């Protein structure tokens with residue numbers, strides 16, 4: 001079973017990760033494969049659709065549903081991450097990033113899978129089912145899910161600036177936040 005302890009993410013121990021997965025028609029087969037494999041690895045997998053393949057379906061609702069559930073879980077202090085899947089992963093990432101509190105990263109190789117957690121503390125990844133084999137995608141997903149955030153202050157500072165902008169929606173607020181963060185670091189030596 002993959003737990004917080006075994007995933008070594010430093011945010012506690014003994015809690016099974018919940019993984020919310022959403023896709024569209026082009027990602028559905030991969031979504032089903034990942035759901036099966038990740039459940040076998042011990043993750044608590046929640047499917048956000050689609051339920052069946054419809055070549056005319058649209059990715060936003062499925063991806064936003066998955067991302068909203070990740071955000072809700074995180075607000076409830078539940079350990080939760082998300083995977084959104086489409087042909088390229090691009091639109092899916094864009095849709096997920098519209099949800100407040102979500103940091104969705106497009107993952108396309110092993111390095112971007114790891115760094116999405118290390119530097120960005122990403123809570124959702126987007127995968128392009130038309131860009132990789134299912135085996136590659138499983139590897140990328142597991143790398144992401146098991147990688148810890150470094151907790152480095154420079155990364156926390158940048159993530160906080162994004163969160164501030166998300167809350168205030170003004171570049172000025174973002175700049176103010178940056179200055180405040182730098183001043184705070186000067187004071188505390190962080």
Ligand SMILES: O=C[C@H](O)[C@H](O)[C@H](O)COP(=O)(O)O
Pocket residue numbers: 024026027055059085086087088089090091092
């Ligand atoms: O960014 C969007 C995704 O890659 C979609 O999965 C893709 O656009 C779907 O393409 P189509 O409707 O041609 O199957």
